[in-house]
Amino acid sequence: MKPEVVMRVRSQAAGFWRVLGFDKYTGQGWEISRNDEAFKLTRPRWSYQFYLNPFPNAPQTQEVIQSYTIVSQLPNLIPALSKPRELYFPTPEVAIDAEGGLRSPVELAEGLTYTVISNVPLRDRTSLGLAGTDYPKSVRRFYLDVPPKIAAKVRKKTEEILAARTRVSQSERPIDSPYEKALYLAQYLKQNPNYKIEKQLPYLEETEDLVEAFLFGYKNSPPGQKVTGGYPDHFSTVLTIMLRSIGIPARLIGGFDTGEFNPFTGLYIVKNTDAFLMTEVYFPRYGWFAFNPIPGYPLIPPSVEDNQTFSALESFWKWVAGWLPTPLRSSLESLVGWLIGWFALILGWFWAQFSRGWVGLFSGLIAAIGISFIGWLLWEQWRKWRYRRWLAKLPPVEGIYQEMLKDLAGRGLAKPRAQTPLEYAAAMKRDRTIDEAEVIDEVSQAYVRWKYGGETGNLSQLRQLVENLKRSNLKKLKKRWFER
Numbered sequence: 001m002k003p004e005v006v007m008r009v010r011s012q013a014a015g016f017w018r019v020l021g022f023d024k025y026t027g028q029g030w031e032i033s034r035n036d037e038a039f040k041l042t043r044p045r046w047s048y049q050f051y052l053n054p055f056p057n058a059p060q061t062q063e064v065i066q067s068y069t070i071v072s073q074l075p076n077l078i079p080a081l082s083k084p085r086e087l088y089f090p091t092p093e094v095a096i097d098a099e100g101g102l103r104s105p106v107e108l109a110e111g112l113t114y115t116v117i118s119n120v121p122l123r124d125r126t127s128l129g130l131a132g133t134d135y136p137k138s139v140r141r142f143y144l145d146v147p148p149k150i151a152a153k154v155r156k157k158t159e160e161i162l163a164a165r166t167r168v169s170q171s172e173r174p175i176d177s178p179y180e181k182a183l184y185l186a187q188y189l190k191q192n193p194n195y196k197i198e199k200q201l202p203y204l205e206e207t208e209d210l211v212e213a214f215l216f217g218y219k220n221s222p223p224g225q226k227v228t229g230g231y232p233d234h235f236s237t238v239l240t241i242m243l244r245s246i247g248i249p250a251r252l253i254g255g256f257d258t259g260e261f262n263p264f265t266g267l268y269i270v271k272n273t274d275a276f277l278m279t280e281v282y283f284p285r286y287g288w289f290a291f292n293p294i295p296g297y298p299l300i301p302p303s304v305e306d307n308q309t310f311s312a313l314e315s316f317w318k319w320v321a322g323w324l325p326t327p328l329r330s331s332l333e334s335l336v337g338w339l340i341g342w343f344a345l346i347l348g349w350f351w352a353q354f355s356r357g358w359v360g361l362f363s364g365l366i367a368a369i370g371i372s373f374i375g376w377l378l379w380e381q382w383r384k385w386r387y388r389r390w391l392a393k394l395p396p397v398e399g400i401y402q403e404m405l406k407d408l409a410g411r412g413l414a415k416p417r418a419q420t421p422l423e424y425a426a427a428m429k430r431d432r433t434i435d436e437a438e439v440i441d442e443v444s445q446a447y448v449r450w451k452y453g454g455e456t457g458n459l460s461q462l463r464q465l466v467e468n469l470k471r472s473n474l475k476k477l478k479k480r481w482f483e484r
Contacts, residue, residue, distance in 0.1 A: 004072055007079065009259065009268040011066040014302040015120070016290060017079040017270065018255040021280065023142045025241060027209045030252050033142065034098040040179055042093045050087040050094055052102075057083065058121035058287050062304045072272070078102035079256060081118040082303075083287070088115040095251040099251065100288075102365055120304050121287055124150040128179040135249055137283050143249035146241055150212045155245040157215055161188055162246075164454055167417055178248045182281045182291050189293040191420040192452050195229040195238075197295055210234065211241045233277040235293040240279045249282040253290065258302055298418050343410030400462045401447040404440070407470050421448055436472060439465045 001129040009017065022030035043050050064081055078087070078094070080102055087094060087102065090112070095103040146154065162175055165184055175181055189195055195214070202220035204213060213219070214234055230238075236252060254277045259270035278292040278301070290301050387406070387447035391399045405415055413431065415424045425444040429437040446462055449455040 003271045003273045005268045006070070006072045006074060006256070006272050008069045008071060008265075009066060009270060010266060011081070011268065013062075013064045013081075013120070013304045014258045014268070015064070015081045015304075016255050016257065016259075016278075016301040017068075018082055018101070018253055019077045020097070020101040020254050022252040023099060023380075025145065025147065025211075025237070025252075027147050028204060029210075030237070032097065032099060038086050038095040038097040038103060040093055040095045048088045048090060050089060052084050052087055052096060053119070058119075059127070059285065060124070061119040062122060064118050064120050065115065066118065067113065067115045070108045070110055073110055076104040076107050078104055078108065078114070078116075080116040082120050082290075084116050084118045086117040089113070091355040099154055099253075121289070123289055123300070123303060125179065127176040128283050128286055128289065130176070131179065131286055133178060133247070134284050135282065136284075139249045139343075143251050143282060144244050144247065146244050147209060150209050150241075151245060154211060154215070154241060158185065158242045158246050161185065164452070178243075178281070181246065181281065182239075182243055182248060182250075182279075186239055186279070186291040186293040186299055188452060189235050189239055190295050190299065191422070191448060193422055193448055194391070195235070197232055197235075198227065198229050201230060211238050214238050218371040227297060228290070233296045235295070236277045236279050239291065239293045243279070243281060251280050251282075251288075252277055253280050256443075295420050295423060296418055323460060395450075396459050397447055397456060399451040400459070400466055401443055404466045404469060406445050407466070408440070436469060439469045 022032055024033040035332040039186075039306070040048050048347060059084070060407065063085075066081055068079060078089070078101075080087070083100075084102060089104065091105050093105060094103075097103060162184065165175060165188075175184055202218040202222075204210065205219055207313070208219055210230070214228060214230045215238065217228055221227040240250045240252050254275070256270045257274040257276065259274050261268055276294065276297075278289040278290050278294070278297075280290050282288055292299060292301055344379040391403060394402060401421070408414070408428075413428070415421075419427070421444040425437075425441040428440045443462055443465055446455075446457045449457065
């Protein structure tokens with residue numbers, strides 16, 4: 001496909017520009033079972049405003065305003081962020097389908113501009129982990145269906161994957177909720193070396209099921225081989241059916257990735273190559289949340305949470321202050337007062353030095369530099385201590401892998417979040433020497449074998465490889481220094 005700009009978006013937050021959803025799996029594709037049940041809405045003659053869903057359907061949401069300009073003609077499906085509340089659109093009527101998609105009575109022509117206001121649900125891992133399994137009847141009816149001929153086989157495979165994860169990493173967060181299961185299965189499909197994106201797949205027979213072929217091998221695989229995996233969108237299909245097989249409601253959704261942000265115009269430039277499918281999972285009282293198992297993409301699509309750092313921190317501190325008992329609050333106030341007193345004393349000393357003329361000024365500057373240097377040393381030691389403590393809590397293989405990643409990140413070779421370990425190792429073969437690339441590949445392979453197969457491997461050898469990798473970098477730095 002030749003890349004071509006299809007629309008420009010101005011939005012208060014990045015996100016997945018959702019277009020449509022599918023609920024019925026046919027064995028080789030997807031359909032919308034209630035395609036004719038779209039609900040029509042008519043706007044007043046004097047306004048372009050449509051009220052779509054005025055009541056938030058999740059405990060916590062954030063209003064996000066988006067404006068879209070169509071650059072290349074699109075079908076009559078209207079892209080929008082999750083949970084649109086209001087739509088400003090130039091047609092007399094629009095429709096909402098059963099999967100939450102917006103539809104126009106005409107195709108979206110070049111030059112069309114419209115605005116959407118969405119109540120985007122906030123994604124909180126702890127809350128969603130406690131959402132439970134009390135699914136409404138309508139959800140169970142449409143989003144748990146799995147073809148009978150593959151249901152038992154896929155369920156068994158899914159349960160084996162989850163059980164293996166529990167055996168391998170007992171120290172990590174347990175997989176005891178639908179949210180954690182969805183998260184891990186998406187990671188598994190994204191990172192497992194047995195399931196890769198294939199450029200050319202064997203022919204799929206009419207009676208052959210896509211999910212079964214993806215997981216267990218295509219019937220028309222070359223002699224002596226068993227081809228597994230598939231095209232990018234197949235990963236989302238497989239995740240959806242795996243979740244359904246263990247009783248977790250899921251559906252397939254299609255739309256456009258965020259696109260490339262232009263800092264000069266403030267617009268997201270969205271191309272036709274940004275279109276893909278991913279999985280949405282239902283959580284009682286919270287609604288639908290997306291997971292992306294496709295290799296090379298972030299596991300969780302960008303959303304409003306990416307902009308919540310400071311407000312979340314502020315809310316946390318307010319919550320802590322509200323629950324603190326009076327004696328503890330008084331102690332904290334005394335501590336803060338003591339720190340302020342010392343700060344005022346040091347500030348006064350510096351002011352007195354500066355008031356003494358040039359000699360005092362230089363004395364104050366030297367003291368400030370000394371104090372700053374000591375503070376920096378203490379900060380660095382604390383960071384190292386905290387890092388070593390974090391490594392010690394990790395399983396041995398993961399600790400070795402994370403130590404290697406930190407060393408490489410210090411050289412400016414940080415691993416992108418969207419890359420799987422094996423994709424990162426392959427990229428390093430193009431940028432590093434043969435010896436270094438082989439070490440990175442071997443440690444990455446060992447990490448993947450441990451995470452998805454429970455193989456511990458030779459830990460002492462892995463540690464030695466990482467140490468050798470660090471030493472090779474030190475030798476290079478020393479050589480460059482002497483050459484100067």
